[in-house]
Amino acid sequence: MSASYERGINAFMEVIDAPVASFFSSCVHCGLCAESCLFYTETGDPQYAPIHKLEPLRRTWQQEYTLLGRLAKLAGLAKPVTDEELAAWSPLVYDSCSMCGRCSMVCPVGNDITMMIRKMREGMAAAGHAPEGLVTATARSITSGSPAGVKWVTVQAQIKRMQAQFGIEIPVNKEGADYLVLMSSWEILNYPEYLGAVGRIFAKAGATWTLADDAYEATNSGIQIGASDLARQLVGRIVAAAERLKVKCVISPECGHAYTAIRWEGPNLMGRAFGFEVKHILEVLDDLRRAGRLKLKGSIDKPLTYHDPCQISRRGGVHEQPRTLLNQIAPQFREMNDGGTMNWCCGGGGGVSANERAEALRTIAFKRKKAQIEELGVDTVVTACANCRVVIEEALEHYHMDIEMLGLTELVAEHLDEEGI
């Protein structure tokens, strides 16, 4: 079905539920959400106040789901939400929100603004007001299985490379394995060492794992653009592969939104609970550590910090595991100010990095992360999201900052105790 204004408004009406109604009923325009949003703090532009980004959705709620609002609409006193207005709101909803969730942690009345942005995007996409970059990425995901158009042959080439580089076996379509490993496009294209790291760690830990040739990509553009039907298709491929291969656990890669897509939205998109677990790679590593199957040795002799990917930490609950792992191998690990669940976003999550229209704004928003890194005086930043890593690397280049970016899984693999276990 093609996008239209009517479909957009209908989608707005469908996503409004009791929590959304309670949130809109409670906002007092205190402005604190703006103070928590890097798109406001780094620009000073009030239009980036998170609650303002929801105005068309709020008016739809008011006019459709409150008695006074309906009466005002009947009397012609309510200002209708127009298609032009939705078009004008597109940059606010997609370019200046990475769905990082910081505003949802700060709102004094308790509004989960990020959850409402996610819902609002359903209507924006249905109305045809999603940005071109995300529309293209989503279309590619559906046709080729990957938003970046990565095909299985590319993965195969990386498998061969990693097998040769590390002398490990990378199983494919292995039935009955403990883990089904997924990757993000960035990991396949930019950081295949992630795959090598997983292979080395699992070989050492004695864990069985596999890739699936029909479900290797974890990135879910459907979530970012706000198209649940497409998000369902993408998650469905992973679920089908996991069930076909009878794995016990699906591992979300170092990618924030992929984790949200499969772990938290996945069962809801599919309309059923899964018969397998879904974990982020850091959760799996920490599980193995606690079980005594992952022993680390050596240490990195330089100060470093950890950038919490929003969807993994604040919106995903994986904030202790990376610290436990880092504390074992990095004695000079330093916490950023506002680290953990209150960390500041890199500025490129939620599809912002795939949205060319948002590039200039994203670069400005990065100043917050830049300040966080600079005040620590470290030369190395570790993270657990390939998208954060790419966004930060690009921004560091832009700001001429000589900082090294590392993936935590790779770092763990480099510190495996070869004599342990």
Next chain:
Amino acid sequence: MSALELLTWARGSGLALALGLCLFGIILRLFEILSLGRKTDLAPARTVTPGSGWRTLLSRSLPPPGMLSRAPLTYVGGYVFHIGIAIAVFFFVPHIELIRGLLGFGWRGLPNLFVDIASIAAILAMLAVLAGRLTDPVKRFLSGKGDWLAWGLTFLPLATGYAAFHHLAENYTLLLALHILSVELLLVVLPFSKLFHVVGLFLARWYNGEIAGRKGVAS
């Protein structure tokens, strides 16, 4: 209608009407919200934390790390005027006597001097947050008629109550009547305005805490 007749109506039929409309409005608004329902979350919770929603009900009253310094006026002004109003409403002896008359029970009040200080603090804090709303770029940008109305409806009972207590006008009876009428206006408008946050925030905070708690995040 004389000032005395107005006061008598405000204390009797007016108050009953206002309380009835307020109660009806709150029930209607709660029905509007809760009848929308929400889907069961099929994603298994990281840990079963039945208390997370309730915890957030309390924890959201405190500024998250780093926020107080970013918006001191919003937090301090907000605390002072909310607490000041609560003291004036619930610990001024004549108010407690009114509640005792309506509900059949009451509690000990605070000395008038203490209530007076709390009221002055609340009035000053409300003026400060109004100045903040007028000058802060974000608040000014976000503010609409509803926000100004909510401020006015909250300030009126406070100002008239203070004026009546200190006999700042010759016609005390009229001043008292206006004070009670301003409270009644606030009660009637509360469910259908920004003032509804006094009820809605309990739902909003609970939902927020429950959603985050399922993921293993203390929000």
